[in-house]
Amino acid sequence: MFFHKQELQFTATPAKPDAILARRMQELLGGQYGEITIAMQYGFQAWNAHIPGKYRDLLYGIGSEEFGHVEMLAIMIAQLLEKAPVEQSEEAAKSDPVLGAIIGGMDVQHAIVAGAGARPVDSNGNPWQGSYITASGNLLADFTANANGEMQGRLQAARIYNMTDDKGVRELLSFLIARDTMHQNQWTAAAAELRAEGVEDLPVPSNFPLGQEQREVSYQYLNFSDGAAAKDGSWASGPTPDGKGEFSYHDGPTTSSPMPPPTQPDPRLFGTDP
Amino acid sequence: MFFHKQELQFTATPAKPDAILARRMQELLGGQYGEITIAMQYGFQAWNAHIPGKYRDLLYGIGSEEFGHVEMLAIMIAQLLEKAPVEQSEEAAKSDPVLGAIIGGMDVQHAIVAGAGARPVDSNGNPWQGSYITASGNLLADFTANANGEMQGRLQAARIYNMTDDKGVRELLSFLIARDTMHQNQWTAAAAELRAEGVEDLPVPSNFPLGQEQREVSYQYLNFSDGAAAKDGSWASGPTPDGKGEFSYHDGPTTSSPMPPPTQPDPRLFGTDP
Amino acid sequence: MFFHKQELQFTATPAKPDAILARRMQELLGGQYGEITIAMQYGFQAWNAHIPGKYRDLLYGIGSEEFGHVEMLAIMIAQLLEKAPVEQSEEAAKSDPVLGAIIGGMDVQHAIVAGAGARPVDSNGNPWQGSYITASGNLLADFTANANGEMQGRLQAARIYNMTDDKGVRELLSFLIARDTMHQNQWTAAAAELRAEGVEDLPVPSNFPLGQEQREVSYQYLNFSDGAAAKDGSWASGPTPDGKGEFSYHDGPTTSSPMPPPTQPDPRLFGTDP
Amino acid sequence: MFFHKQELQFTATPAKPDAILARRMQELLGGQYGEITIAMQYGFQAWNAHIPGKYRDLLYGIGSEEFGHVEMLAIMIAQLLEKAPVEQSEEAAKSDPVLGAIIGGMDVQHAIVAGAGARPVDSNGNPWQGSYITASGNLLADFTANANGEMQGRLQAARIYNMTDDKGVRELLSFLIARDTMHQNQWTAAAAELRAEGVEDLPVPSNFPLGQEQREVSYQYLNFSDGAAAKDGSWASGPTPDGKGEFSYHDGPTTSSPMPPPTQPDPRLFGTDP
Amino acid sequence: MFFHKQELQFTATPAKPDAILARRMQELLGGQYGEITIAMQYGFQAWNAHIPGKYRDLLYGIGSEEFGHVEMLAIMIAQLLEKAPVEQSEEAAKSDPVLGAIIGGMDVQHAIVAGAGARPVDSNGNPWQGSYITASGNLLADFTANANGEMQGRLQAARIYNMTDDKGVRELLSFLIARDTMHQNQWTAAAAELRAEGVEDLPVPSNFPLGQEQREVSYQYLNFSDGAAAKDGSWASGPTPDGKGEFSYHDGPTTSSPMPPPTQPDPRLFGTDP
Amino acid sequence: MFFHKQELQFTATPAKPDAILARRMQELLGGQYGEITIAMQYGFQAWNAHIPGKYRDLLYGIGSEEFGHVEMLAIMIAQLLEKAPVEQSEEAAKSDPVLGAIIGGMDVQHAIVAGAGARPVDSNGNPWQGSYITASGNLLADFTANANGEMQGRLQAARIYNMTDDKGVRELLSFLIARDTMHQNQWTAAAAELRAEGVEDLPVPSNFPLGQEQREVSYQYLNFSDGAAAKDGSWASGPTPDGKGEFSYHDGPTTSSPMPPPTQPDPRLFGTDP
Ligand SMILES: [Ca+2]
Ligand SMILES: [Ca+2]
Ligand SMILES: [Ca+2]
Ligand SMILES: [Ca+2]
Ligand SMILES: [Ca+2]
Ligand SMILES: [Ca+2]
Known part of the structure; x- marks a missing residue:
């Protein structure tokens, strides 16, 4: 069960209205790596978890924080839009170049659809979708997905930080970025702990079972391009991170098989057959 | 530039037709973590890379291999479908329970749309989409995304391995799974190398700049749920993986801010205002 | 069967070209609550209706009108685009700030994809999709969906009305808005009639059967947040609109159940198990 | 801010595993009118609300409950899948017709992608998407959308209720259905209250301003089909629900305008011109 | 304007209920090349047309017929679903293998969402979308798209024809297939007429202007694979269909350019730079 | 198998940075008819082909070239973005109208998500999707789809050619446009060859079998609109392109059938029934 409190985790009030920035902030709310993704991903991982205890509690513990991040961003965006201009004709742009920039740079659905409110979309107006999230039931895979999510999220927030000098927005970003720092570290630690505990x-x-994979090619770097520098990487020689093999380097494939003949399905499928 | 050779990297011929399995294999071809995702992801990371040399060559080197994996799976699927039954009425199901299973378990668009051919979709028929991939320009973030991609991909292939006893399909899967082993190790090594090289x-x-984030909350584990076991994890105390702090544990938020008042946009947006 | 007449229901010619406005008008054509949604929704409700007579005739009667609204908007948009500028470089923007606004504010696919024509997309360029419509077979539910559709549609048209002073566009909007007034009233009346007739x-x-639902919680307002004002609403005490109960107010849930233990699926799914 | 408690609002344990039912339940979780839609819709309406007090508290108050419904369904689905069969070949179907039904009737991504876990998709595997929700800033429009949402949701739950005789699932459904009863009544009451309070x-x-719409056609029923029964409805004569007019009935349009000539855009768009 | 008549162009009543077939028929209604695509494509081409007269009248003339095809299919599907079984548990499947096939082979949203009605989706339940259609303003390009649309559509209908022996469905298909024959011929004739008339x-x-393209490579067949048979085609030597050149055959590219160095964007985008 | 070479088929370096143009170029990379579509379409057609020899070799031969076109465009876009401005506030727009145009005209995800890199999306930021491609197994249908693809692609490239005067971009476009000329001719020739060879x-x-279609309506032009000029086309009289009939012209339908009565599904689906 979830309970709501009419407070925010951190201050989320912009210094001034800015419809262009409101659109950019949508990426952090409803983008591929926005807070909706993060919150839903931790939620589904918790609900699908197979072992009780610290790993599942971790997912529940921060999943709920992330729903609060969704809220903070939505409220920030609504405030950035509060005084968005309504006159948006070419005529109006003529008299004011900044208005021209706003007309082009804002998300028009902020005005037309949401009446100056936040929306569950990214910075290009693509609706958030369930296929952004990952919850496989395998915790090492999923914690790696989570680490990636927090990296991409922090990266995007840092980029937007440099696109504005609005003090209020920067404060909120500095908070979310700090939390992303925590969560990158946390998932890295948790992934290591899964391995350490076996x-x-x-x-x-x-x-x-490793015996069910083609072990001959399990540690071969196969170079399908003509750049030779990849040979110098730690992935081309030496022991492998899984502790179970040695990397080797090869120019092109080490295996090959003739292509099977074309298929000839039932003629009632009306393909073009011989 | 890409050049094509009418050979496969490994044998890809099933022992017998199996439309149900063909549908499942679509996940590995056109799913969120299927080979199209992997190939396109490495491609875009290479095209967007900012430094020449081993990391970019690595992306080019295996990206091209992955397009070959796309091909192997497409050809395997076409063969699994080659003798798919065309009579698919309830009437036909009456006389043959296996046909009933096939009617339900196959991807109907394999027959209707592709005439017994592979499709760029996942195992539920959702079209592959560009939002599956990640190419941010930041290599540590992206290599983490890649490691996750190879983990999810190997996991799914392993699951399908156990859903069939078709010798040909299992052989192909054992090859792809081995390559996923390589690529998990490779991206783990490459991510470590990025850090080691600074x-x-x-x-x-x-x-x-770390000074631009709210450092007070950068290493705090904040528990927004009522499970207490997360306190025992390595993410709740001790040094952090980034080497720049110490984890601490807190029940609930350590910061709070009053919720801003509701916004009051321009009345010409016709929202419901006070 | 549908028959077409090369006339429009109302005048649809803009006073002057305006590519920015053309993009905004796409919301009314191909948005979540645009005319394509409305036309297709009434169509599918009619085709799925279970009772002959006035309700089905109503759906057929106005569904066809709505396809004509699709046409009026498409033709208006094409005219707004007729003289859209083709030079759209940064260079060109330098010399003309209005051109800069247009470059930013127009839908670029209007030029590149449609050659100055209308498209089946919303104002952010998202393609119209079948999941916008509702046709459940239950007329009271669906007429409520229709009332909502006409409300959202009129709201969006009213917003766009205030974004332009183009006389021709405003005339068309004043006609469509009037029809939305009719249709809001109509669906409200039709929903009431369904209830009046039983x-x-x-x-x-x-x-x-009401006996199959947990009647104890059928009229309880459960407050999962910490705002107390909802207690004052007509939904928190007094008789219920369905005439079958009394509202009551409660702080938080009135029922609770321990969370079931984590699931432990087949190990061959390779989840992380205890 | 949201806080999580590791309890459920109601019991959510099935009597027995049932992968087919798990797939159907996905509609209530991640479908167009599933609990994710409902929770997110109330959330965004609250964050975008313009007036403090009872209406906004109402949105916050039940929005949080709905996130708990998301959780209950996810956990129920995971349990229905807990013992889902892994052998899913045609071969296996041969020996067991029920297995054949399961292979066809289950969501294959439940096994391959989620390892027997719930997913943010509908019963056909379409990912949940942000365009399912409505939050316009206009409360009467949005509360009508909410009433519709609760009607469609209760209708779907009632249908699934009759597709199973699993006692545990029916219990959960009987709870959710009762809550939908509450919420239908609640939004109906709240919409009436908005009107009563002006x-x-x-x-x-x-x-x-009504003067800005074409009042001549604001209450005309225009019959664009050849069914005459719609004339008998309360929407074809008598006073209108908005209290501002009288319905009238007309066969076909009462207005007409010649179609404008085809557009002739810039030749550099390379359309086919005269 | 569109007017509706409560008649169908052809008989559309199935011999018996068949939920599996209803799902397959969705492809012809709401698939990539279904009737919704065809109707909307001709509509948008007409609304975007630049020359009055026979070509535009042609688009209007058959576009409206196609909306009637949408209706015929929707009504056929509703009838196929009219007696769809509601008991759909594993338990029920146990006693009846045909029911097992139906549970797997039907579109579950037909029952849960539409209450035994047609839906704007394809045979895998993917919602119809605006990006299926083509309306570029260039008539030769678009008529070629139309010819393709009618070919794919007839192909799919022919495939489904052989998946059933339901007399009523086959009759409807035989009508739609005949109309596709007409429309393939029609668009082929119309495309030829555009060329004949200049x-x-x-x-x-x-x-x-041809002078603006790199004419050296305008008629070169460049073989990027290792299959040599393409040399034998009429596309590898001889005069070209545009009457403006001669085909020639080349193994691999005839031009080449060094790859530009990696980009080095602004460091404030935080990519991984040298 | 695919092999990569770190060279391009043609020069792809812009004269100067231009974020607005970068966005437009995305249409050619990731749009409905962009190079990803073309490359994947030829790939899937090859993998699904049923006859060995020249037609399949053709698909392999140019499919691989098209993947190289994807790469050329991605690299061009990255270069156009290399010096994209990072300061993107309203404040910044005030001082520089060109910056205002850029803020509005660029794809914001180029900066936020890709860090000045190319993305698998169209010019409105819609992700590329598998449903753009066609691979039916029927070569005449598919080659017609291919001809259409190359026409739409060349048309879009020509439009963008006129939107810029960047010498480098125009050079690349003039090359791609020439290759589209080749491929239009090639598919036209190949389609003719399929027919010539029977x-x-x-x-x-x-x-x-033609006997299975309703031959009476196979060559009738049925005019469902009130424009009479379509009567003058070669599709309304004379021999048909398939050589099997004579066109005839008719005002409206030549066949008609009463609409079937509304369906009455199982009451447990809770539709609104009589
Ligand atoms: Ca966060
Ligand atoms: Ca692979
Ligand atoms: Ca309308
Ligand atoms: Ca609920
Ligand atoms: Ca048709
Ligand atoms: Ca190309």
């Missing part, structure tokens, strides 16, 4: 290991899933 | 570091992006 | 009633679906 | 009225938006 | 020609767009 | 013919699919 709960899960590389290669994921670690309980798939 | 090219990029935690928290990502490492060149965003 | 064809359908609250709660929808009215023929689901 | 905060908003028909036609929505009520503060758009 | 209104438009190959290469499309014919009014783009 | 491999496939009009109407597609040619092996569906």
